[in-house]
Amino acid sequence: MYPSLTNHSGDLFAEFDTLQRQLEQLMGLRGWPSSIRAAGRGAFPALNVGTTEDAVEIYAFAPGIDPAKLDVSIDKGLLTITGERADDVPEESDKVTVYARERFSGGFKRVVSLPADVDGSRVDATYRNGVLRIAIPKHEAAKPRRIEVKSH
């Protein structure tokens, strides 16, 4: 019933993870479908995608990155975010002990399919509080519009 519990490493932080997973299961969050391009757990950065009437917005949760080292590109309805995050943990030595190293470091690449017909030539990307927000306007034809019903 709780397969994650039989797999205990004795590590306190692994237990934190276990607790989080269980809570997520209980809250019914685990049953949500995952993107086929993000089926692996814990892909970095985590992505949220939403749409408004005018645009598609992508939020990448990528803290601690130099915005100059973020690369965003769009090709055929696929958005690709690549970048690199520096390792902040010093080498372990006589005087330095590392107790936890959970934060992601190294190069990353995320690909997400855009949910609507968008205009890839007018992309707005801003980085604030560690979240990269990418807004891509929809093509005029893809925007919702009212169709008038004529009466005879």
Added chain:
Amino acid sequence: MEMNTNQLKRESTAQNANTEEASLVPAVDIVEDDHGITLRADLPGVSKDSLSIGVDGDNLTIEGTVSLGESQRMQPVYAEIRVAHYKRTFVLSRDLDATKIDASIKNGVLTLTVPKSEQAKPRRIPVRAD
């Protein structure tokens, strides 16, 4: 481990009972040197104003709320972050000086240092020869 299982179940039930909002556990790096402990936590979307750090007895709690400033009319299409709240608690030890914690947040990364209390700083213990 059996006790832990029960603990987990109890905590989960408590969480459901008071319908408290679920929170994410932020990833951390924790490093100790002669001066104290440095903790870094990933809190993307959390600003200085929506971050709270509290010490209660031996417990150090980090809490933050994500604010993306998105439009009210936005329809979610796909979401990997479905909870807008981070929380994680650590137990400090007596050799650390909780009154001198220093914290700063930049680009969604919290850096927190807890210095060692003066008497706990490393020193050599002379060994007497009889």
